[in-house]
Amino acid sequence: MMRAIENSSNPSGRRRSSTPDFDSGRTSKLPVVLIVDDFAENLIAMEALLRCDAFDIVTAQSGRTALDILLDRSIALAIVDVNMPEMDGFELATLMRGVEKTRYVPIVFVTAHSPDVSRMFKGYEVGAVDYLFKPIDEQVLRSKVDVFVTLERQRQQLLQVERMREMFVGILGHDLRNPLQSILTSAERSLSVAQDDDLRKALQLIRQSGQRMARMIEQILDLTRIRMGGGLAIRPAAANFRRVVEQIADEFSGRGRALRLDFDGDMDGAWDVDRILQLLSNLLGNAVEHSPPGAPVSLRIDGGAADFVVIHVCNGGRGVPSALRDALFEPFASSDRMRGLGLGLFICRQIVLAHGGAIEFESDDSRGTCFHIRLPRRCAIEAPLHDSRGVDGRSEPLRCGDALFGVGARPSRRGVILVVDDDADVLDSLELLLTTEGHEVLAAADGDAATKIVVGDRARPDMVIIDYHLPNGVVGPLVVRRLRELLNRDLPALVLSGATADEDAVRIPLQNSAQLGKPADVERLLETIQRLLAENAAP
Known part of the structure; x- marks a missing residue:
């Protein structure tokens, strides 16, 4: 029965009922x-x-x-x-x-x-x-x-x-990415030393499955952002499309697939490079999966027009089934759940639309499938020519060697690296990987432990690798600032984050740093470490 709250004998406006109140943290949820x-x-x-x-x-x-x-x-x-x-x-x-x-x-x-x-x-x-x-x-x-x-x-x-x-986004963004980082890092390290062919095949399967899971997590997060926010946010900055494509070419050449590249005209413009990399990776990944074994996949960039560039991604083999063509860019359109969630092309279209462009395709069984993307040459230019983003979300200048080191071609500068992460598995896997690469590793589970290593143990690390979100609401960049004050020098920092870019959109500015999302690609992780060590080496 409904409780009366106030009558003429209770004119104060305070309710007499003992029914708990939803807004004050109690249990009633009645309007x-x-x-x-x-x-x-x-x-x-x-x-x-x-x-x-x-x-x-x-x-x-x-x-x-x-x-x-x-x-x-x-x-x-x-x-x-x-x-x-x-x-x-x-x-x-x-x-x-x-x-x-x-x-x-x-x-x-x-x-x-x-x-x-x-x-x-x-x-x-x-x-x-x-x-x-x-x-x-x-x-x-x-x-x-x-x-x-x-x-x-x-x-x-x-x-x-x-x-x-x-x-849900928090679980995907942090709780699942942390163990995935450990899986991928450990698999990569084990592959570097494994000799047995059967063991290497098993480790390669673990790595491929982990990378596939990482892509699926990112796609679900993107779908959530799009559905809740009305589209993908982009951060355009000046870039050279050829250099962007060369990063993708390195990735696919490592898979043993032939990729034909063709560049024509002016390659400069302003785009969100991270999103363009995602766009090209999705399209080329689809092309590789649906082309006959050993058949080449072509990527052509036409920069002949003054105001836009046109991207063509083509592969041979059977065309897109007619039943899927009208809904190809819709979420979950794919009928093959073994290959993914069916979100890749939907997200590709959202990336193109966010840049103010258009995407279309043509497909038949005799010639295969070609995707054609037209992108405006310039969104709002926010930064110089770039390749990656700093912890404050701003773009950093591109160095010619960034992300272009092939396997075995990476410089081998060694150093003392302080690793700070509250996830024990991530900490152990990074320590194992870095030790294998010849680095000396100092491990800490939180900011206080890192401070103790520097103050109590008088350690002098060459750089720090730190999780963005540490226990008790502490954020990694603030710990780095404290360490820099204690060391009285600009300690280079690599910040790892399991959260989404949108969640960390307002970041704490941190110079002389780089940021990678979890799970970080091992090659890119090692290349970034080498770059930071090289840039901060004593002359």
């Missing part, structure tokens, strides 16, 4: 209806008309008491008498619309006056959504209240969905 009237008899009568189990009721005998309740509670509907002493209903509504927490609370005015158009318009101007005229019809009152109670219940459900989404 709350606020009734405001300076006559206690009217409050009692209104409560009697509305009493039910579907919602809670609070009452107030003045505008000031009502404001206290509104600031303390989440209110589904405020039923407000217009004519009250000290603060009338119009004044209360005006104050409500001036406060963020109460700005969107629906207000239904109650008045004993006969309908007056000018007076009614005044009420609507200050925020009323409806009027009730005394004497109040019980059926009309109930029907109006039911509408707003239903809307509030739906709002609470949407908030719950949003909380679940945030938890």
Whole structure:
């Protein structure tokens, strides 16, 4: 049975019921209806008309008491008498619309006056959504209240969905990426020393499956961003398309697949390089998977036009099945779940659209499939020619050797590296990998332990590899700043993050640093370490 909250013997505006309150961290989740009237008899009568189990009721005998309740509670509907002493209903509504927490609370005015158009318009101007005229019809009152109670219940459900989404993204972004980093790092290290062919095949399968899982996690996160945010955010910066393509070429040559490259015209422009790499990787990965074994895949970049570049990705083999062609760029369109989630081409299209471009394809069984992408040559230029992003989210200048070292061609500069990560598996796998590469490793589980190594053990690391999100809300860049102060030098830092780029969009600026997402590609990880060591080596 619905509890009465206040009557004439309780004019303070405080509810008598012991029912727990949702907003103050207790258990009740019922929508709350606020009734405001300076006559206690009217409050009692209104409560009697509305009493039910579907919602809670609070009452107030003045505008000031009502404001206290509104600031303390989440209110589904405020039923407000217009004519009250000290603060009338119009004044209360005006104050409500001036406060963020109460700005969107629906207000239904109650008045004993006969309908007056000018007076009614005044009420609507200050925020009323409806009027009730005394004497109040019980059926009309109930029907109006039911509408707003239903809307509030739906709002609470949407908030719950949003909380679940945030938890889901957090699990994907951090909790799954951390163990995946350990798996990939350990597999890569074991491959570097394994001699037995059967063991190497097993390790290669682990690595390939881990990389596939990493791509699937990133695709799900992208889908969530697109669905909730209305599209992908991009951070364009000046770039050279040929250098971008060369990074992809290195990746696919490592897979033993022939990739035909053709460049024509001006390759300079402004794009989000990370997203363009993702676009090309998806398209080329699809082309490799659907072309006959050993058949070449071609990538041609046409920069002949002044305002745009055109990308052509083509492969032989069978064309796209006719049943899939109309929905090829829709999420989960693929019928082959063994190869992925069917999100790759959907995300490709979103990347192209985010750049203001267009993507289309042509396909038949005799000639294979070709994707054609037209990208504006320049989005808003935000930074110089670049390859990667710093911890503050800004682009860094491209060095000619960045990401172009082939396997076995990477410089072999060795150093003392401090590794800070609260995930023991990540810490162990990085220590194993770096030791194998000839580095001396100092390991710490949090910022305090890292500080102790520098202060107590008087260690002098050449660089630090640190997780962005450390225990107790500590962030890696702040720990790096503390270490730099203690060492009195600009210690180079590589920051690893399991969170999404959108979650970490507002980052703490950190110079002389690089950032990689988890799980980091081992080759790129080692190349970045070599670059930071080389750039900070004593002359």
